[in-house]
Amino acid sequence: MNRLVSLSCGSLKSDQLDVLRSNGIKTVADFISCDVESLAQKTSIPAKEISSIQSIVIAQLAAFPLNGKDYYNGLMTRFSIFSTGCKNMYFKAVFVDKEVLIYYSRRQRQTLLTEVKFFSLDELLDGGLYTGDVTEIVGAAGTGKSQICMNITLSTSMEAKKYVIYIDTGGSFCGERIKQLLEGCKASLDDEEIHKILSRISVIQAFDIFSMLEALESVRQRLVSEIEDEKTLQLRLVIVDCLAAVVSPVLGGQQIHGHSLMVNLSRILKSLAVEHSLAVVITNNVVADSSWSSPFSTKPALGPTWGHVPSTRVFIQTQTEGSETNRIATITKSSRQKLHLSRAFCIDHGGVRSQAKLTSE
Amino acid sequence: MAVETTAQLFVRLGGEQALDDLDTKLFADIPDGIKPGHVLEFSGQEGSGKTEMLLHLIANCILPKSWKDLKLNGRSVDVVFVDTDYHFQLLRLVTVLEHRIVNAIKEAQNDNHAVEDCFCYPDKYNDHEDFIKNCLSHLFIVHCNNSIQLLATVLSLENLLAARPEVRIFMIDSLSAFYWIDRFSSRENLSTQEANQKKIVSVLARFTRQYHVVLIGTKQSLFASSEKTPRREYLCQKWQRLVNFRFQFSMEGKIKGTDLVYSVCQTCSPGNKIVRFYIKESGIQFLS
Numbered sequence: 001m002n003r004l005v006s007l008s009c010g011s012l013k014s015d016q017l018d019v020l021r022s023n024g025i026k027t028v029a030d031f032i033s034c035d036v037e038s039l040a041q042k043t044s045i046p047a048k049e050i051s052s053i054q055s056i057v058i059a060q061l062a063a064f065p066l067n068g069k070d071y072y073n074g075l076m077t078r079f080s081i082f083s084t085g086c087k088n089m090y091f092k093a094v095f096v097d098k099e100v101l102i103y104y105s106r107r108q109r110q111t112l113l114t115e116v117k118f119f120s121l122d123e124l125l126d127g128g129l130y131t132g133d134v135t136e137i138v139g140a141a142g143t144g145k146s147q148i149c150m151n152i153t154l155s156t157s158m159e160a161k162k163y164v165i166y167i168d169t170g171g172s173f174c175g176e177r178i179k180q181l182l183e184g185c186k187a188s189l190d191d192e193e194i195h196k197i198l199s200r201i202s203v204i205q206a207f208d209i210f211s212m213l214e215a216l217e218s219v220r221q222r223l224v225s226e227i228e229d230e231k232t233l234q235l236r237l238v239i240v241d242c243l244a245a246v247v248s249p250v251l252g253g254q255q256i257h258g259h260s261l262m263v264n265l266s267r268i269l270k271s272l273a274v275e276h277s278l279a280v281v282i283t284n285n286v287v288a289d290s291s292w293s294s295p296f297s298t299k300p301a302l303g304p305t306w307g308h309v310p311s312t313r314v315f316i317q318t319q320t321e322g323s324e325t326n327r328i329a330t331i332t333k334s335s336r337q338k339l340h341l342s343r344a345f346c347i348d349h350g351g352v353r354s355q356a357k358l359t360s361e
Numbered sequence: 362m363a364v365e366t367t368a369q370l371f372v373r374l375g376g377e378q379a380l381d382d383l384d385t386k387l388f389a390d391i392p393d394g395i396k397p398g399h400v401l402e403f404s405g406q407e408g409s410g411k412t413e414m415l416l417h418l419i420a421n422c423i424l425p426k427s428w429k430d431l432k433l434n435g436r437s438v439d440v441v442f443v444d445t446d447y448h449f450q451l452l453r454l455v456t457v458l459e460h461r462i463v464n465a466i467k468e469a470q471n472d473n474h475a476v477e478d479c480f481c482y483p484d485k486y487n488d489h490e491d492f493i494k495n496c497l498s499h500l501f502i503v504h505c506n507n508s509i510q511l512l513a514t515v516l517s518l519e520n521l522l523a524a525r526p527e528v529r530i531f532m533i534d535s536l537s538a539f540y541w542i543d544r545f546s547s548r549e550n551l552s553t554q555e556a557n558q559k560k561i562v563s564v565l566a567r568f569t570r571q572y573h574v575v576l577i578g579t580k581q582s583l584f585a586s587s588e589k590t591p592r593r594e595y596l597c598q599k600w601q602r603l604v605n606f607r608f609q610f611s612m613e614g615k616i617k618g619t620d621l622v623y624s625v626c627q628t629c630s631p632g633n634k635i636v637r638f639y640i641k642e643s644g645i646q647f648l649s
Binding site for chain 1: 408412413423452495498500506510512513521539542557584585
């Protein structure tokens with residue numbers, strides 16, 4: 001509740017404020033929605049004066065409507081899609097007595113006799129990560145959420161040459177791993193280039209929701225203040241890994257306080273995405289899902305209020321078959337893609353790779 | 362007081378035909394159709410197709426009845442979209458519009474072999490991008506970040522409504538966006554918590570009377586549903602009294618084939634007839 005003080009409505013004098021207060025106009029909201037004529041009759045303030053101050057206050061507070069055409073033109077100048085950096089593996093499958101032999105070869109792809117479909121996370125996301133979207137990666141511990149995040153970070157910094165902010169809440173960001181990924185991608189990089197790539201990645205450690213809000217607010221301040229440095233202008237991706245780690249502790253007990261903090265956090269993430277054209281990636285844990293209608297035995301953590309926040313959600317599961325772990329990514333929320341599409345992927349020393357689904361056609 | 366030309370007055374008062382029921386399938390059960398001044402509420406869980414349905418209705422509104430020789434069955438009226446959740450995706454809307462045009466061209470050509478990928482526009486329709494941009498100029502988008510800003514924005518939109526009588530639809534996605542923030546900042550005092558919301562609703566109620574706009578608000582399911590309380594009403598009483606028609610959205614899962622089926626049910630009406638639809642790349646497709 002914003003109280004009505006002369007600070008917020010500059011031209012109201014303090015004695016006029018007292019008159020307004022005694023007539024039940026205590027907050028800014030009361031003032032801007034009051035009926036001018038009847039107020040002028042009750043108080044000695046001329047109606048003209050009230051309505052002019054009222055319209056100034058409304059104009060200061062209100063958001064400006066954008067015409068759809070202008071919005072579209074503006075959007076197209078800033079719009080971009082980032083790859084998740086998930087490399088395609090090209091397979092040649094030869095079916096010999098129901099035994100499948102797999103050859104990995106990029107060059108052989110053109111000469112494949114039996115075409116096997118190959119998939120990637122990008123394809124799952126209809127091209128990749130869109131600016132203006134909040135993409136949520138959901139999975140239990142050890143399913144590879146942080147690995148995907150690091151992969152995205154590196155590919156955005158290396159291929160797209162954009163700046164990345166990585167907010168790390170659990171100490172899961174690993175510099176060594178980034179270096180390993182970098183060496184796996186391009187062996188021929190010199191030190192200067194490696195330095196350039198790594199300097200585009202900023203890591204912020206936030207171990208509670210307050211430092212997280214502070215970190216995001218400082219990013220927003222930087223974007224709003226229009227500082228003309230490359231670091232701000234070229235910032236295109238914000239990763240929060242893992243979001244649930246800071247939100248879950250405040251949700252217990254005092255429900256309302258926790259939810260209001262969570263909604264504040266969600267709003268700042270979404271406004272960064274939409275108003276500053278950033279791609280935002282968050283990771284979330286899972287909790288057990290007891291409802292019978294669900295296709296999975298788990299559901300995203302943080303409850304139904306949070307569920308409305310991300311516009312795209314990728315669910316990651318692992319299946320263990322003997323000594324091998326299969327990772328499967330399924331899209332469970334999207335406004336662009338067909339839901340419940342699945343893609344298998346694996347993680348090796350070179351990063352996240354997609355795996356072909358072996359379908360014998 | 363804004364001055365209105367007679368032409369604008371005519372559009373405003375004769376607007377009943379212009380709306381033409383908004384959507385024939387979704388509102389098929391409402392005897393007289395959707396009339397100017399009606400208030401609709403869309404509620405549902407995340408991913409139940411609320412925003413997608415709004416995009417479908419926007420496409421119905423901002424497209425003209427016909428373009429060149431194509432029948433688009435639009436209404437060519439203006440829409441104001443207040444986005445409090447940052448959920449509105451313009452690119453998605455553009456995709457929906459493109460598909461409508463493509464479908465209309467195919468229909469005109471009687472082309473039934475649907476090869477989606479290699480479709481190219483005939484020369485006659487080369488300017489379809491400009492056409493879509495022109496359609497988009499019928500749409501006004503505004504983002505809001507807190508409930509006091511929403512109140513001020515709604516108040517300031519009166520100028521737009523007065524200046525453009527072509528605005529027939531006023532959408533708010535969603536009304537529940539600031540629920541937790543307001544509830545916390547009011548320290549559990551219900552009347553302070555709902556103070557801003559009540560003011561917003563009363564301004565909106567005035568708009569529906571004065572400018573004859575159709576108001577569509579969405580409400581998210583913020584609480585887990587249980588046996589005892591399947592749907593909890595948590596918006597202020599004033600809003601609940603204002604609403605003429607309530608629609609409950611839900612995702613039903615796979616019934617036929619591989620496409621997900623969504624359903625929308627008009628609650629608080631006798632019969633509770635359920636309308637089912639798919640969400641495809643081309644937009645909403647109703648199951649007949």
